[in-house]
Amino acid sequence: MATPATRRSPATEAWKLVGDLMATQRGWFLDVVREFELSPPQLFALRALEPGEATPMGDLAAHLHCDNSNVTGIVDRLERRGLVERRAATHDRRVKHLVLTDEGVAVRRRIETRLEAGPNPLAALDPADQRALRDLLRKAAAAQES
Amino acid sequence: MATPATRRSPATEAWKLVGDLMATQRGWFLDVVREFELSPPQLFALRALEPGEATPMGDLAAHLHCDNSNVTGIVDRLERRGLVERRAATHDRRVKHLVLTDEGVAVRRRIETRLEAGPNPLAALDPADQRALRDLLRKAAAAQES
DNA sequence: TATTGTTATACTCTATAACTATA
DNA sequence: TATAGTTATAGAGTATAACAATA
Structure with a gap:
């Protein structure tokens, strides 16, 4: 029996x-991904x-929670589309x-x-509740980092 | 320039x-998926x-936001592992x-x-904040359905 | 004619292992 | 020896199109 x-x-x-x-919101998110003709990992x-920062391939792999070898292909496709460039690190x-x-x-x-700009299920709350929710989430995010 | x-x-x-x-929490979620030796779509x-309900293949496809043809393979693997059965609809x-x-x-x-039981970033809040957050989210979820 | 699920196909993501060039 | 990125490989997810059975 599940916990009540x-x-x-x-x-x-x-x-x-x-x-x-x-x-x-997952369906809507996938629609956006396809609207840009990307795959979810490519968009992530x-x-x-x-912008303006240089990221090692391995750091991107860690961010995507996948193996380094996967990033090779993902970056290949982004590079082929002219969105990303590989540069030698000094x-x-x-x-x-x-x-x-x-x-x-x-x-x-x-x-x-x-x-x-997408559909935001939290926008249905009245303004006071929106602010209260935002403040609680800020607090949770801050606690998370410590 | 991004919106401030x-x-x-x-x-x-x-x-x-x-x-x-x-x-x-995505990394932790993927760890759980692998712990059960499933893929994310299989777990979803x-x-x-x-339990106890009969779900048409097409309904599952809609739930997973993918084409009917994908569900054939996903269900094949779950069925091979003895977790799911296909039955004729009357x-x-x-x-x-x-x-x-x-x-x-x-x-x-x-x-x-x-x-x-997993790591819950909201547990860092004190109990009063947890309850307030829960109540606001309940309200948002309720508003969502209407 | 339209719909449900399948098959065929092509592409992408994924992990593992082996490789290279560096360190 | 160890590490960063690549390649090779196999399995899985994804969409599209064509198909069989049924409505």
């Missing part, structure tokens, strides 16, 4: 509610690369740095805008 | 914080099938119903328990 909702801690139930909310990679010649091209930066920005 | 955090609505910032929280499929002989086996029900329950 009333037996779960508020944090556990809240976490489950967060998961449910995310699940309801673009979001992971900060301090260690084994390392290759990833840098967004100008178009990569532009596409990344359009993606961020698109995701932010 | 202060120019975003509280709901937008809250939604972004939710996404960030989920992202920090098990979670979608309610009212429409084109339809095949999916039913969890006894072992499928047991594995599904273990998965739910494991996911619920």
Whole structure:
């Protein structure tokens, strides 16, 4: 028998509610991915690369929670589309740095805008509740980092 | 230039914080998936099938946001492992119903328990904040359904 | 004619192991 | 010896198109 909702801690139930909310938005998220003609890992990679920063391939692999060997192919495809470039690192010649091209930066920005403008299930709350929720989540995020 | 955090609505910032929280837990989630020797779609499929209920293949495809043809393979593998069974539907002989086996029900329950017991970034909040957060999310979920 | 599930096909993601060039 | 990235390989997910059985 599953734990009844009333037996779960508020944090556990809240976490489950967060998961449910995310699940309801998954279809929309996949639509955005296809709108940009990317795959989910490719879109995650673009979001992971900060404009103006140089990211080692291995760091991207860690961010994507996959093996280094996978990143080779993912970056190959982004590079072929002119969104990313590989550059030699100066301090260690084994390392290759990833840098967004100008178009990569532009596409990344359009993606961020698109995701932010999407259907937000929290917008259904009244303004006071929205602010209260935001503040609690900020607090949780801050506690998370420590 | 990106929208400054202060120019975003509280709901937008809250939604972004939710996404960030989920992202920090992705590695742990993938660990659980591998612990059960499943793939993410296979685990989502098990979670979608309610014990004692018969689910048409097409309904599962809609739930997973993929084409019907993909479900054939995903279900093949779950069936080969003895977690799911295909059954003929009575009212429409084109339809095949999916039913969890006894072992499928047991594995599904273990998965739910494991996911619920996992690291919960919201547990860092004090109890009063946890309850407040839970209540706000309940409200958002309720508003979502209408 | 339209729909459900399957098959065939091509592409992408994924992990593992072996390789290279560095360190 | 160890590490960063690549290549080779095999298995899995994904969409599209074509198909059989059924509606």
